[in-house]
Amino acid sequence: MKLLKNLFLGINAREARSLSIPVPNELMRDGERRNGMPEKQKNGALVFARNFIAHPQMLGSAIPSSSFLINRLLGKINWGSTRIIVEFGPGTGCFTGEILKRLRPDGTLIVIEMNPAFVRHLQNNIRDPRLRTFQGSAENVAQVLECAGIQNVDYVISGIPFSTMPPDVRTAILKSTSSVLAADGRMLVYQFSKKVLPHLQQSFSRVETDFEAFNILPARLFYCEK
Numbered sequence: 001m002k003l004l005k006n007l008f009l010g011i012n013a014r015e016a017r018s019l020s021i022p023v024p025n026e027l028m029r030d031g032e033r034r035n036g037m038p039e040k041q042k043n044g045a046l047v048f049a050r051n052f053i054a055h056p057q058m059l060g061s062a063i064p065s066s067s068f069l070i071n072r073l074l075g076k077i078n079w080g081s082t083r084i085i086v087e088f089g090p091g092t093g094c095f096t097g098e099i100l101k102r103l104r105p106d107g108t109l110i111v112i113e114m115n116p117a118f119v120r121h122l123q124n125n126i127r128d129p130r131l132r133t134f135q136g137s138a139e140n141v142a143q144v145l146e147c148a149g150i151q152n153v154d155y156v157i158s159g160i161p162f163s164t165m166p167p168d169v170r171t172a173i174l175k176s177t178s179s180v181l182a183a184d185g186r187m188l189v190y191q192f193s194k195k196v197l198p199h200l201q202q203s204f205s206r207v208e209t210d211f212e213a214f215n216i217l218p219a220r221l222f223y224c225e226k
């Protein structure tokens with residue numbers, strides 16, 4: 001808690017909320033004190049933090065991605081022509097909700113999440129006919145798409161922690177991702193380190209790198225062309 005308070009010294013409540021972290025009472029305006037964060041966002045942050053304590057390696061972070069990171073990464077998508085997006089590791093859905101806001105009405109978003117608690121959270125909190133939620137590992141993306149009757153996808157968005165997973169699992173995920181992307185499809189990746197870069201360069205023809213400082217922790221982004 002002390003650490004969180006120290007983190008807040010340089011930012012105000014609005015900025016704190018955009019980083020998806022609970023706002024301490026003393027930083028809130030009067031009318032906000034009881035309900036400073038929207039209930040859904042607060043629940044999501046709590047579910048996320050609780051699951052980080054139980055599965056630190058699977059999550060890789062104790063706090064959902066910030067709106068700065070989400071906007072930077074989603075700004076890379078050509079929304080007019082995009083019909084199918086796959087998201088690996090949606091967690092409590094901070095990217096998922098924003099993708100659905102931007103996705104065309106006839107689009108489809110497939111999310112693949114390993115943690116059953118997050119799958120339940122998504123199913124209870126996001127009701128959208130364009131969203132299809134699957135529990136399991138991103139390694140199974142080809143089977144998931146077959147089951148959904150989809151041949152290839154425009155974008156895969158991934159925040160799963162590549163640097164802490166077994167190398168054979170990472171290789172399998174990158175190989176199957178490349179195989180399900182359309183010819184002009186892209187994989188958009190966010191991580192807390194650059195360790196995955198050589199593996200992405202092996203699996204994709206071109207990888208552009210980017211950086212977002214306003215996230216806990218600051219994030220590396222990789223835009224990969226098939």
Ligand SMILES: C[S@@+](CC[C@H](N)C(=O)[O-])C[C@H]1O[C@@H](n2cnc3c(N)ncnc32)[C@H](O)[C@@H]1O
Pocket residue numbers: 058059060061063064065088089090091092093094095112113114115118136137138139159160161
């Ligand atoms: C860093 S969290 C990102 C959560 C959320 N997308 C965000 O931006 O805040 C990583 C997520 O990936 C999930 N995950 C980890 N390994 C996975 C795998 N092999 N397949 C699918 N999901 C995985 C975790 O359960 C967790 O929800």
